[in-house]
Amino acid sequence: MTWSSRVPRIEAFIALGAVVGALALSACSSPRSEAGAPPSDTVRLAPFATGALTPPSTDAPAETVPVTETVPVTEPSTTTTTLPANQILVGAFPGTIAPVGNADGPDTAVIQLRLMQLGFWNAQANGKYGVTTKQAVMAFQKYSGIEATGFVDEVTAAAIVALEIKGHGAADTGTLIEVDKARQLLFVVVDGVTQWVMNTSTGNGLPYDEPDKNSPGARNVTGVSLTPDGLWKVDREREDGWWEGDLGDIYRPKYFNKGIAVHGANSVPNYPASHGCVRVSVPAMDFIWANNIMPKGMHVWVHS
DSSP states (O other): OOHHHHHHHHHHHHHTSOOOOSOTTOOOOSBOOOOOOOOTTOOOOOSOSSTTOOOOOOSSOOOOOOOOOOOOOOOOOSSOOOOOTTOOBOOOOSSOOOOOBTOOSHHHHHHHHHHHHTTBOOSOOSSOOOHHHHHHHHHHHHHHTSOOOSSBOHHHHHHHHHOOBOOOOSOOSSSEEEEETTTTEEEEEETTEEEEEEEOBOBOOOEEEEEOTTSTTTOEEEEEOOOOOEEEEOOEEOOSSEEEETTEEEEEEEEEETTEEEEEESOOOSSOOBSSSEEEEHHHHHHHHHTTOSOTTOEEEEEO
């Protein structure tokens, strides 16, 4: 089926309800000049999933790019249900989702739109199954209790159709980053409502004894790969490109607990794999910076 033949289907989905506005929020030092190369499906989205919210402000306003795509909105269930304040009803998907695996095409564009509607961040509904689409699928699978392969199989496709409540964390108040280590997910929360869900990988809990990348041959860096639970605050950051830390390269870090940071990485698997930092994809970190999602002073809640 061609893209042009798929367009009426998408428009029919959109016609079922009001169109969602511009999409939401639409140990580690010394600099390195190399910049990260974004994957093919990277684009900066507008800062929040609902137009009524505004991002945390700082002295320098964030640059955003308006989103031109719209997300198909479904009719809410006729059943009267009182939901907690941090949960948003979006309804089941009015149709089927194809189990595309990791193939490109119009069916993948529908999946990208639906995942954005459900709050699972990916960069663009362009039909290309790139890095951010795989990360969004992996986040959805973790959230839904499905094996997190990053590929849309029949079980995942059916779950994408069936989920009626937008993805959300445990936080129901405040504006913060929530890191759920048990599910390996990061939630962007604004005024108690989750705006985006992202795949993440935290400390693997194993001891390490590795050469200091900043002082080769001088000493080894030792410790245990832990991301400690607690309520922290962003206290420093490095904006430009890649940085060579004691234990390896990190991208545009936002530090919240000494040398532990949320940062971009080329590898964000479906399991805890870091030395203690909170990994997200490189384009996700660009999105966080472009939309001022983690300004200094913002709380970061890490829990198990």
